[in-house]
Amino acid sequence: MKLPERTSTPVKISRKIERLSADSAFVVLARAQALEARGFSVVHLEIGEPCFETPGNIREAGRRAIEEGRTRYCNSQGLVSLREEIAGEILRTRGLQIPTERIIVGSGAKPLIFFAILALLDDGDEAVYPAPLFPVFQSAVAFAGGHAAPVPLREELDFRFDMDEFRARITPQTKLIILNSPHNPTGGVLTAEDVREIAALACERDLMVLSDEVYDHMYYEEPPASILALKGLNERSILVSGFSKTYAMTGWRLGYSVLPDWLVEPVVRLINSSVSCTPEFVQMAGLEAMTGPQTESAEMMRVLKERRDLMIQGLNQIPGISCRTPRGAFYAFPNVRQVGMTSVDLSNCLLEEGGVATLPGTAFGPEGEGYLRLCFSTSEENIREALRRIRRVVSQLGTR
Ligand SMILES: Cc1ncc(COP(=O)(O)O)c(C=O)c1O
Secondary structure (H helix, E strand, C coil): CCCCCCCCCCCCCCHHHHCCCCCHHHHHHHHHHHHHHCCCCCEECCCCCCCCCCCHHHHHHHHHHHHCCCCCCCCCCCCHHHHHHHHHHHHHHHCCCCCHHHEEEECCHHHHHHHHHHHHCCCCCEEEEEECCCHHHHHHHHHCCCEEEEEEEEHHHCCEECHHHHHHCCCCCEEEEEEECCCCCCCCCCCHHHHHHHHHHHHHCCCEEEEECCCCCCECCCCCCCHHHCCCCCCCEEEEEECCCCCCCCCCCCEEEECCHHHHHHHHHHHHHHCCCCCHHHHHHHHHHHHCCCHHHHHHHHHHHHHHHHHHHHHHCCCCCECCCCCECCEECCECHHHCCCHHHHHHHHHHHHCEECEEHHHHCHHHCCEEEEECCCCHHHHHHHHHHHHHHHHHHHHC
């Protein structure tokens, strides 16, 4: 049978989809892999994930759960047993007793951020967020029809907000404040005082706060302050965290959120209408992650601190580059303005001429111009080799 000819007018994708930006880490990864396929050696510092394996006890729990047949549809909000453990974690780390009914388990922190923003913002509502930023915040706000009000994180303040600038961004249209501490891509951590000031502002101006704390266990000094625990914030804040970073489980896709009562059902409805539920065997692995020995994640942080110090010291020895010491997460965010190229050109040049894959700071918004993001969760050998290559490329650029 002859198929009908296609109409000459191509079907267009929706305008909503145009508002979503793609994660450039995966674009750079694909270019780096194409170079590797041609025999070129590349040191990968672009993807933001722990270079460690998921601990053995967690992998085993996932395998066992599959063998036991925990492979069917399950509760869209998440297993009660896992939510009980998450409630225990919130009590231990934030001193707050949260009923399991206010906890949602999802397939990673990312969709929970996306869904919470979709459930909250209407056309024209404003969201204040850090700049540079984890790109999902911007995509989700734009997708929901909201307006973005970026507030710069100041390098001279160790990538924290200038609170006068922060306050000035709040307008009568502001509905939501998005926080991310420890921060991707800068490694900055808000102080307890910063968080207190933002909490007071949220109460005074009747705003919601979404606090992305996926790096809550990845800090190098005192534990980061969490806004959820502050007076008056319990009912107006959304906490998002997960298992990807703390337990090296990026590919398992497991995260959680603590929300006010009235926001739980709309977010569960979004889960139910899209992915249905989070695979039960993945949640069983998450249960083991929380209840089993914590030695491997503690060891991971010890090793990461050594790698951070190696990376930051090495970057600061390269003429034209200066880098603040990150207090959390696993990214270096060096200032490369003195090199005299845009971030994108320098990142391309480092990949093509030096074999080092990095992300330009602008992958995290225009405020990232003049910076690169380098993930130091890789082997010591890779960090030393990357530093040698960056030094060589940058010094050649200086002599051109
Ligand atoms: C700030 C921030 N939030 C959320 C995520 C996503 O975490 P998940 O893997 O749990 O979706 C990331 C991952 O890089 C991140 O950097």
